[in-house]
Amino acid sequence: DAGVIQSPRHEVTEMGQEVTLRCKPISGHNSLFWYRQTMMRGLELLIYFNNNVPIDDSGMPEDRFSAKMPNASFSTLKIQPSEPRDSAVYFCASSLKGTGGAGTDTQYFGPGTRLTVL
Amino acid sequence: GDSVTQMEGPVTLSEEAFLTINCTYTATGYPSLFWYVQYPGEGLQLLLKATKADDKGSNKGFEATYRKETTSFHLEKGSVQVSDSAVYFCALRFPSGSRLTFGEGTQLTVNP
Numbered sequence: 001d002a003g004v005i006q007s008p009r010h011e012v013t014e015m016g017q018e019v020t021l022r023c024k025p026i027s028g029h030n031s032l033f034w035y036r037q038t039m040m041r042g043l044e045l046l047i048y049f050n051n052n053v054p055i056d057d058s059g060m061p062e063d064r065f066s067a068k069m070p071n072a073s074f075s076t077l078k079i080q081p082s083e084p085r086d087s088a089v090y091f092c093a094s095s096l097k098g099t100g101g102a103g104t105d106t107q108y109f110g111p112g113t114r115l116t117v118l
Numbered sequence: 119g120d121s122v123t124q125m126e127g128p129v130t131l132s133e134e135a136f137l138t139i140n141c142t143y144t145a146t147g148y149p150s151l152f153w154y155v156q157y158p159g160e161g162l163q164l165l166l167k168a169t170k171a172d173d174k175g176s177n178k179g180f181e182a183t184y185r186k187e188t189t190s191f192h193l194e195k196g197s198v199q200v201s202d203s204a205v206y207f208c209a210l211r212f213p214s215g216s217r218l219t220f221g222e223g224t225q226l227t228v229n230p
Contacts, residue, residue, distance in 0.1 A: 004161070031216055042221075045217055048217070056217060091162070105216075106164050107164070107218060108164075109154075109163070110161050111159070111161050
C-alpha cells in the first residue's frame, strides 16, 4: 500500500534556477497539502488543495512559488527563480476529507524533498 | 491567531525513563489536537489525537489527554526506548477546516 510519494528526495541547485517538486498523493485521497520545514520557522503550510482546487494559498511566500494539481494523483510545487533562503525540506501530505467536516481526517506525509539552493 | 507552544528541546533521556513533552495551545473555540512524530529522514506520522475535552489519545505506549481548562495536550510515556528517538510535534486543527497548526517540535534522544 503505497504512501505519499515525493520526488526528488534531494535537490541541489544554483540560485536563479527553476525547481520543480513533485507529489503523488495516496490513491483515493481528496485533499493535498504542501508544507515547508526549516530550523528557523518550523513547519509551515504553504498551500492546500481539495478535489484538485486550491483552497488556501495564504502560506505561499511570494510570487516565485506556484503550485498546481492537474489531477487527483499528481501535484507540483515550483520555485522560479530559486533563492538560497528557499533551502528547506518540503513535505507533501494527503488526506481524505469527510463531507461532515469533522476535521479529524488524518494527514499522511510523504518523506519530503530536501532542497538546497546554493 | 491560533498557536501551539511546545516545551523547548532537545530532551535527552535514558532508556526506560518517564517522558513528558508539554504542549499548550491558544485558540478561539475547541480544536482537535494531535501529536505527530518524525523519525530521522522521514516525513511526519500521526502518533495520536483527541477531538474533544477530556479525550485521551493513545498509541504505542504514548498518551495525551485533552485538557480544556489548561488548554494543554501533554505527551507522556511511562518507559521510553531508544527507538522512540525522534522529533515530536503537537498540532491543532479546527473541525471546520483542514489547516494544521504545528508547534515548534521537540527533539527527543533516548540513550541505551
